[in-house]
Amino acid sequence: MSFTSFSFFVLIAVCCAGYYLIPARHRHIFLLALSVVYYIAGGPVFLLYLLFAALTTYFGARVAAKGKKAAVAVPLLLDFGVLAVLKYTPLAVSLLNHLPGADFPIVRFALPLGISFYTFQSAGYLLDVYWGRCEAELSFPRYLLFVAFFPQLMQGPIGRYGSLAPQLREAHAFDIANIRRGLWRIGWGLFKKMVIADNAALYVNRIFDDYASLKSLGIEGVLMYSVQLYMDFSGGIDVALGIAEMIGIHLDENFRQPYFAQTLTDFWHRWHITLGNGMKDYLFYPISLSGWMSRLRKWSRRKLGKEIGRAFPIGVANLIIFFVVGIWHGAEWHFIVYGLYNGLIIAVSGLLTGTFRRWKKSLGITDRTRWFQAFRMLRTFVIVNISWFLDRSGSVRQAFQMFRNSFRGPIFSIHVIDPSSPSYCMSHFLPILAGCAVVLAVSIMKERGTDVLKKVSSLPSWVLAAALIGILIISAVFGNKDVGGFIYANF
Amino acid sequence: MRTFKKLLPFLVGLIAFLCINSLLNFLFVPYQFTRVKIHKIETESFDDLILGSSHGSSAMDPDVISGHTGRSCFNAAAGGQFPCDNYYLLLDAMREHAPGRVILEYDPSYFVIRDGFNRNARYQLHEMAMSGVKARYFLDQFFPGDIRYVLMPWSLYSLEKSAMENNIRRKTSDIYRSYSVEPFIDSAQACGENGFVAIADESSGERSTPELFFSESNSRAVEENRKYFEKILQFLSESGIEAVVVMTPVPDSTRDKNEAFYLKAHEMMTELAGRYGAKYLDFVVPDEGDSFRGMSWDDELFSDGEGHMRVSTARSFSGLLGSLI
Amino acid sequence: MEEILAILEDIQPDADYENCTTLIDDGILSSFDVLSIVGELEDTYNIRILPVEVVPANFNSARAIYDMVQRLRG
Structure with missing residues (x-):
């Protein structure tokens, strides 16, 4: 269930309304039920993997609380074992095949949704209990909710038991301020994802998939990727944080103007x-x-x-x-x-x-010299962008080739992508540019201590409502829904 | 009550959004042939109902087929219609009048793709009359879809002023209310009351032939499309309605280029049609003993490389088909 | 205490160890610095500092570090 899907919006609405209508003592069951529905929509079988990780760490923690090392080691080995088998078998087999005479077929398993995230989160809980940072949870449903809480299940933020579980337990009274903050955060995230990231993805996919013929576009490609990745990932996190916010739960922030890093x-x-x-x-x-x-x-x-x-x-x-x-x-x-x-x-x-x-x-x-700070910021941005070549390319060889080719031929030749169609640039490039300008302005203010997003969420409700309508319409007009090509069924 | 008051601006906002959105849908979603087709199948009954994609809509002229079979016939196939869309179209038609027989045009090139934002399907949903079938279609195909696709189909069309003016003119005229086909007739193609899309003999489209293949990357699409095709066959067999599956001819050059693909598609459908006792006529990979085996389909008979027939080809093909069923 | 201040100065000289109580919270000491400090403390005082001790509360000020060392030396 994608964050931009209609069904997900319905889920948010049900979550929000249900949470405040249901008596406090049943709310965790309600949230758990929604999380299970959300998870099942992605593949019913996968629920078993999630349950397995939850059960092993749940019982492990009960015993580990008494200081038993094995109670930590065994669940960790089992859970990371499952993760390793599902995720790393193809790599292991391809390594084995380098041995003389070996020719094993490469098996690929379907990965349960968010497996890396929930494995990490539940392992963290187990270690926290073992190291005495928090108490072991006695109620399994409550623990399962901590592992499977749907807003953060797919891509984080990775929650700590110590800060998340008490919030899931606590009954939050209805507060319009939470609803406003949450709705606005969701809107902001959707804007980043639908208007900026999805449009940037067009360029990124084209340039990285076709790097052999679009040689001179390495720099444009990787810059677009740094835009896409940040807007997509942080936009998704905004949505997750916004949903939780609406029911009074504060998830941990996952980004803090990363491209301004020194x-x-x-x-x-x-x-x-x-x-x-x-x-x-x-x-x-x-x-x-x-x-x-x-x-x-x-x-x-x-x-x-x-x-x-x-x-x-x-x-x-x-x-x-x-x-x-x-x-x-x-x-x-x-x-x-x-x-x-x-x-x-x-x-x-x-x-x-x-x-x-x-x-x-x-x-x-x-370190306070202004020009030196600017230099360090730029240098770090370049270092990070070089790493994005490795992240986005299909292979190390591709990353190196693209990196090398970036310095041959004209710089900034993005129009090469589709010279026949200027509308391609107009309808996809301009929204990216305008969207980035907005996000950049907001980020600079935030870095200087002014939280614009927070200020907007304290505007009168009807202004906020109008702004959200604006975001929906803008994302429909400028978002990438390029119908021309078919989406090859990789979803 | 106080809670409600605090939420009021957002509820009003939601209603305002829905109003603006309806207006945008009215302004930018054009009048399309699909509206006529859906109206027909919901209000009239036919002995033979043709379902399928654009290959079917441009290759099968119901009047010619009727001439051979003596049965009434309607062509409900349309471009952009995937097996799942045809499945719900069939269920929609069945609500009022069960057809005597269904001719299912099978285009395997549809099997290897899925369209995230399928304008035609979205329009078809909109045009269907309120019913349980429509609700099921929505839940199955649209509920999990992107919010812009589900809620704001206007964004999938041209947002230019001229398009808007055109839409307003048409949608406020009698043409729209009376389901007239008049706007769908021009020098390149003519859509008929019988659902047939006649592509002019002079018209010429993209000649380069597509490259088609079944692979790991499209296996999920194939699985999904196959599932609905099977559902159609199963439903027809359970309802005691005769089914004929037809793969319309493609230009020889396209067939030669994609021989392995069409062979695989042939195998798949032979098995599927056989399982549900449906007749299967494959004009691309004919079976031993088929009377049309050995016929050649010159590129010039088609308007493009994909295999959309020109009207004169379509008429003679429809005659051939009518004599076979 | 003097000894600890000397260690801190040696590892990261750009901080006001006399007064600052937010060395970790304000990012003045990076995790790299913290681990360097831990290493120095372990070697100087012959103590073992376990992961549970490496929390902001124990490293936010020179005083907090000093207290921790005293505690661990028993």
Whole structure:
């Protein structure tokens, strides 16, 4: 069920009306029922996988609360085992086939919706209980709702038990302010997705699928992708947050003007924040603080000196984390290289922190120097865009070829795509441009401490209603619903 | 009550939106031939009802077929009509008058695609009279669709001023109220009261032949389209209505280029039609013993590479078909 | 306390450790910095700092770090 589908709007309306009409003690059952309906719409069988992950972590946590390590290890192995088999079998088989004489057929499994998200979220809960950050949930339906809460099931934000579960439990009284904030957030998200991302997707798909003949368009392609990815992903998150907001639940923010990041580390603190935080708490710290890491630190300090020796093990841990982030995106080499690229840059810049600091000092630059901030922002944007080549391409080879070709031939030749039809540009390019200008303006204000979206949601209700009608009509007129081509049935 | 008062601006907003939207639908959704077809099948009864895609609508002239069979016949096939749309069209027709026989035109090139925003289907839904069939059609095909497709079909059409003026003129005239076919007749093609779309012999479209194949990437579309085709056959067989499946000829060059595709399509339908006791006439891959085996279908007989027949070809083909059924 | 301030200065000199109580909340110390600090503390005081201790509350100020170290040294 896509966020832009009619049925999803009906689901939102039912959720919102039902929540406030149903007595407080039954509300979690109601939300759970809606979540199950939502999940079943994507494939009834998949519900079993979700239940499996929920059951294993539910019972695991009950035992893990008493400090039993096995109660953590077994569910994690089972759940990530299922994820690994479903997601990584093709990669493993293709690796095996490199062995002499091996020729196994590559099997692809249908992936249950949101499996990476709910596996991560339920594993996080189990670890939180084990580490004493929260109590184990006793009621299975309540726990299942935490795992399957429909607004965030498909693409996050990844919720923490400690902050989400109490909100799901609490009875929220009707408050028009929540409805207004929620509706406006949904509208804003739909605008980003339907008007900007879907139009940008046209260019992205064309350029990346046909990169061999559209050689000179690498830069345009990747810039469009950075627009598409951000607008699509953050727009979807806006919708999820908006729905929850309407019933008084505040989900964690997942984006904070990521393209204004000063460094790549900063970018990861602003992009897909809940994944980054999860990775940090459940993987990065435990690995960095483990016994063998402290032995590695002692060794590296002896061999590499104090400064680099101190940073070295953290850099290694970073590489491991970003390897996992890469493979989390998908079981393909280009995703793994994408992860390692990020990890390597962060690790190396960590190792060189002291050196950079001395350079800056000798040049009289501080992190507050305006032009230096602008430079760092641009540099980070470029680094991130290079990583998008790896993310969006079908293979590592394609990413490298596109990257190389980007510097050959004229820059900014997007009109090459379809010279016969200027309307192509007018009807798809202008909405992207105008939409980006609006989002950029809002983001700059937010960065400077003015939350425009919040201000809009406190305008009189009838103004807000008119604005939402405007968004719907704009998305119908300017959104990409290019009927010319058929959508080949990959949905 | 206080809650209601607070929500009032949003409820008024919703109603305002629905009003504006209806107005936009009136202004920008043009009058189409499908309106005539649906009106016909809902109000009249026919011995033979033709269902299918644009190949069927341009290849089968009901008057010629009637001349051979002596039975009344109507062509309800239309471009952009997928098996699921035909299924609900059949159910809609059945509400009032069950046809004596259904001629199902089968175009396998439809099987490998699905259209996310199918204007024709959306228009067909709009034109159907209120009924349980319409509700089922909506729930099945539109409810999960994009909100713009379901709620705002106007956005799928030209939003130019001239188009709007044209729409207003037509939709407020008698032509619209009396289901006249007059606006659908021009020098390139003529739509008839019998549902037949006569493509002028002089008209010429895209000649390059499409490349067709069954693959992993379109397997879900094939599955979906097959499912509804089967539903039609099953329904007809359970209702005791005779079914004839027809694959209309395509230009020889198109067939030669896509030989494997048509063979596979032939196998699939032979099995499916056989299971429900339907007669299957395949003019692209004829069976051993078919009287039309060995006929050649020169490219010039068609208006384009996809295989839309010119009117004179259609008339002789309809004669041939009429004599076979 | 002096020793801890020296460690902090060495790892990230651009901060006011005497007064600041939002080192983590305001992003003055990155996770890289935090782990460097943890490493230094472990080696200097011969203690083990477990993941559960690495929470903002324990690293938001020099004082909080000092308290944690005292606690862990027993």
